[in-house]
Amino acid sequence: xxxxxxxxxxxVLATGALMGFLGVLLARAGNPANSGICIxxxxxxxxxxxxxxxxxxxxxxxxxxxxxxGGALLSALAAREFRPRAGRFPLLxxxxxxxxxxxxxxxxxCPIKLVLRLAAGDLTAPAGAAGLAAGIWTxxxxxxxGLDLGSESPQPAGTLQGLALPAGLPVLFALSLAVPGLxxxxxxxxxxxxxPLLLALGAGLVLGAMGQSSRFCVTGALTNLFLARDRLLLAxxxxxxxxxxxxxxxxxxxxxxxxxxxGSNPDHLWxxxxxxxxxxxxxxxxxxxxxxxxxxxxxxxxxxxxxxxMLAGGALVQRWGIASTSAGPTGAGKLAVLAGLFFCFAxxxxxxxxx
Amino acid sequence: MKAGLRRxxxxxxxxxVLLVLGxxxxxxxxxxxxxxxxxxxxxxxxxxxxxxxxxxxxELARVRVLVDGNDPAAGAAxxxxxxxxxxxxxxxxxxxxxxxxxxxxxxWARAVELDPSLADAHSPRYLGGRIGESVERELExxxxxxxxxxxxxxxxxxxxDVYYLRRRLAGGCx
Numbered sequence: 001x002x003x004x005x006x007x008x009x010x011x012v013l014a015t016g017a018l019m020g021f022l023g024v025l026l027a028r029a030g031n032p033a034n035s036g037i038c039i040x041x042x043x044x045x046x047x048x049x050x051x052x053x054x055x056x057x058x059x060x061x062x063x064x065x066x067x068x069x070g071g072a073l074l075s076a077l078a079a080r081e082f083r084p085r086a087g088r089f090p091l092l093x094x095x096x097x098x099x100x101x102x103x104x105x106x107x108x109x110c111p112i113k114l115v116l117r118l119a120a121g122d123l124t125a126p127a128g129a130a131g132l133a134a135g136i137w138t139x140x141x142x143x144x145x146g147l148d149l150g151s152e153s154p155q156p157a158g159t160l161q162g163l164a165l166p167a168g169l170p171v172l173f174a175l176s177l178a179v180p181g182l183x184x185x186x187x188x189x190x191x192x193x194x195x196p197l198l199l200a201l202g203a204g205l206v207l208g209a210m211g212q213s214s215r216f217c218v219t220g221a222l223t224n225l226f227l228a229r230d231r232l233l234l235a236x237x238x239x240x241x242x243x244x245x246x247x248x249x250x251x252x253x254x255x256x257x258x259x260x261x262x263g264s265n266p267d268h269l270w271x272x273x274x275x276x277x278x279x280x281x282x283x284x285x286x287x288x289x290x291x292x293x294x295x296x297x298x299x300x301x302x303x304x305x306x307x308x309x310m311l312a313g314g315a316l317v318q319r320w321g322i323a324s325t326s327a328g329p330t331g332a333g334k335l336a337v338l339a340g341l342f343f344c345f346a347x348x349x350x351x352x353x354x355x
Numbered sequence: 356m357k358a359g360l361r362r363x364x365x366x367x368x369x370x371x372v373l374l375v376l377g378x379x380x381x382x383x384x385x386x387x388x389x390x391x392x393x394x395x396x397x398x399x400x401x402x403x404x405x406x407x408x409x410x411x412x413x414e415l416a417r418v419r420v421l422v423d424g425n426d427p428a429a430g431a432a433x434x435x436x437x438x439x440x441x442x443x444x445x446x447x448x449x450x451x452x453x454x455x456x457x458x459x460x461x462x463w464a465r466a467v468e469l470d471p472s473l474a475d476a477h478s479p480r481y482l483g484g485r486i487g488e489s490v491e492r493e494l495e496x497x498x499x500x501x502x503x504x505x506x507x508x509x510x511x512x513x514x515x516d517v518y519y520l521r522r523r524l525a526g527g528c529x
Contacts, residue, residue, distance in 0.1 A: 032526060032527050032528035033525060033526045033527050034527060035527060035528040038528060041528040044528075057471065057472075057475075058528075108527075108528075108529060109528075145365055187477070188472055188475055188477050188478045189471065189472065189475050189477070189478070190527070190528040190529065192475075192477040193477070193526070193528075259518040259521060259522070260518070260521040260522060260525050261522060261525065261527075262522065262525035262526045262527030263526070263527020263528045263529055264522060264527065265522075266518065266522075323529070324529070325468075325529050326519050326522035326523045326527075326529060327468065327519050331383070331386055331387040332387055334383050334387075335380065335383040335384055335386075335387050338376055338379045338380045338383055339380050341376055342373060342376040342377060342380055345369055345372050345373050345376065346373060348369065349366065349369045349370070349373065352366075
């Protein structure tokens, strides 16, 4: 095992701890409960803001999202790590991005929100955590058995391609501020629950920059553990959970229980399967939804395509009634999870290149 | 030889998983895309996607006056309205206001399903205080029953509605 520089470990721990603290703080400052940072929710909100869902209650361009993309881009430029590259299977990555959101919407939260829900005492979240671990483990089994989606050998791509998404999101956000009415901004429901703009934007910028320089990724932490017994990112995940738990306790957001949890549903089986789909798709796509936005900031066109798939997913989980509600998963949600798992297994089977 | 066998068994396992998932997708797909059976009080499925007509304003106003005035005829009038317009949140709100216990909670739960803004503290239509009172009373009642015996199927369904409403009132992103 390679020796870690102290600064590398410190950076990962600091990123995890800050994410936990800011995740709880943003919810206390106005974002929906337990959803201070939730990349899948943010994309559902963005697709609504673009008019793709017709659901005003979920329509709002969250400043955090523009901040994460912009922060990752600035950090990559500063560290000379902005290198536009593209892989071989663009449509596949688009579909995997879509599935990342499908699984998250059935569970009602991305892997980051999963940790925030755990830290808030939401006892419906452990089933999702087990599902996420199971999905990642399954994906890792295929990686070990020769799965190759070409993401390890990307080819150089044009600078404009690399810049399109990480610069495009902040520019669109700035335009939405300068031109009122350009995007839809809901005044009721979750869209009306928002942290102060500067706090949200600042938090996004810092998390994007730190996520880029530390390579922090919730699913990556488990992937690295299962694949190479590498515990560095897992330490960051531990710091994330610990900081979120401490912040929840300190800010009065810790309400342990099964039944009265905000933004949750009580169906453990489908929480498990939804997060299993997200975990499996994250391994195939090379990172959790947060990591995809950060990788796009480094000029990775693959990740940008995955992010566009996530945007499409954010729209269609609402349009097609895939997203769960407090009452539980929908029939369309169950169908989408099963079809998504079928797709992931089929991709893994077809793209296995055993030595 | 051993590696080859392992490779074949790995691929065979994946194929088996794909077959099982394929069957599950087909079954769930059939359930999702089957035309809904006409339910109690619901209009027959015609294949059209137009939303059901809301109750006439005059009829709503008439029942609202009865409910506001605690008129003895309010319960029957609200029940009739809700039966005739089962997809109207307004009709269900009036029904819930005239009911108590589990029946009230069930009506509130259906109303919130139809109109989530009833549980949204930022909406002018927010009725969280009234819904919350009803929910907490019913939760206490069900707790008392549970101390003495197991809940029957109907009480179990009422408990699900209690928890559903509490999750909605707690907020979150959905």
